[in-house]
Structure formats: C-alpha cells, structure tokens
Amino acid sequence: MRIGILGTGTLAIGLGTAWTRAGHEVLIGGRTPDRAEAAAAAIGEPARAVSLREAVVDRDAVLLAVAHEGLADTLRAAGAAEGSLAGIPLLDPTNAVEHGVGVLLPDDGRGIADHIADWAPGAHVVKAFHLFPADQWTEARAPVTVAMAGDDPHALDIATRLGRDVGAHPVVLGPLHRARQLEEVAGFVIGLAFAGHDPNAAIPRVPAAPEAEGR
C-alpha cells in the first residue's frame, strides 16, 4: 500500500518501520523538514520525507501521528480543509489526555477522533493503534489485539490489513462514535500506570463468549 504519515516522532517511526518492513511504501510528512528527513532515515529506504501536503497525495491510507496539540494545525497544513483527505482512510492513534492523569481532554463528550473527522472533511477516520507503545510494532513481542472504531467499511478493511501486517489481531469494536470509549481505555491505563499501579491487574480475565470463539 501507499501510506502517508503525518508526524515525525516515536510512533511515526515505529509504525513506519513496521509497514516498510511489510513491503509498504511510506511517505513521512512533518512540519519540520529536518525531523521528517531524520524520521525517514530512521525508518530506512524506500521511506522518504515530504511536506505535510505531499504526504496525503495518492495515498491508500494516512496515519496521523502528531501530538494532540498539533492535530488541527497539521491537518490544516496538509490541506484537509480543502478536501485533500476526502475519501482516504485516516488512522487516528491519538491519546489526547491530561499528562500523567489520563483524563480525556475533549470536554464535550466526543472523542478526539470525532474532532479529527470535523477537521478533515470527507476523510474516513478510523481510531486505531493508540493503546500500545510504538516499540510493540518493531520488537519481537507477543501479538496483541488492536481494537478499532470507524464508520467506513473500506477504511476499516485497510486498517485491519495494516494491523495484521504489523503482527496484530485487529478487531472492529463499532462505529466511530465508539472511539471515545477506546480513548477512555487508554486514559484508564495511563492513569493507573502513572499512579504506580499495574493496569493489567485492574481488568478481569473474562473469556470470550463461546459462540464468538474462532471469529
């Protein structure tokens, strides 16, 4: 696939590396050209650095790997308001939470994914890849479930394929309005971890319903 990544930091490099290893063509777009060049170099060829606007052209999927403070500006610089992302699967891994506390920052009851959909008219937003640290995708780790939410079947299919390509077991939780629930899970995990508690021990081991096994 032809993948555009908006952002040049840890997650951009992690998923960009994993997708490049899986044979995808990755373009890295950043507001700071030097950081985009450094990220592309860290990922390795054939990944290359481009502008934010170029990173969304002719892409099968775009990953928005930017700090929450920069989401609106980044999408504006990528031409989202003019429709540059219309029809494109836009993967949102954002954790817009109060640092070290985990309280979600959107205070209107909507997920940050819903706000991203507003800032990128026509984009097919999929919440995904927000729960696990970037090195999950580059190191030899046990496979994990990537729960995702979105409205567009094609975009969910693309996100599912890209999840499998990095060794995950992707699962669609529901439509995009359930992204807020996925974001709350991350806030819960972050809140407990920063308070010195093991988040894994705070969740009961509930078996899958028998009729759902094997799905």
Ligand SMILES: NC(=O)c1ccc[n+]([C@@H]2O[C@H](COP(=O)([O-])OP(=O)(O)OC[C@H]3O[C@@H](n4cnc5c(N)ncnc54)[C@H](OP(=O)(O)O)[C@@H]3O)[C@@H](O)[C@H]2O)c1
């Ligand atoms: N790192 C992880 O393991 C991980 C895991 C799951 C989800 N996430 C999510 O992925 C996103 C990126 O995280 P990260 O760890 O990769 O962050 P990071 O390494 O700090 O990189 C942040 C990126 O956002 C850009 N940025 C920061 N402030 C900005 C602003 N005000 N305007 C425009 N751009 C801005 C930076 O651009 P410059 O370089 O030009 O400053 C950089 O490209 C976040 O939403 C985070 O919650 C991260």
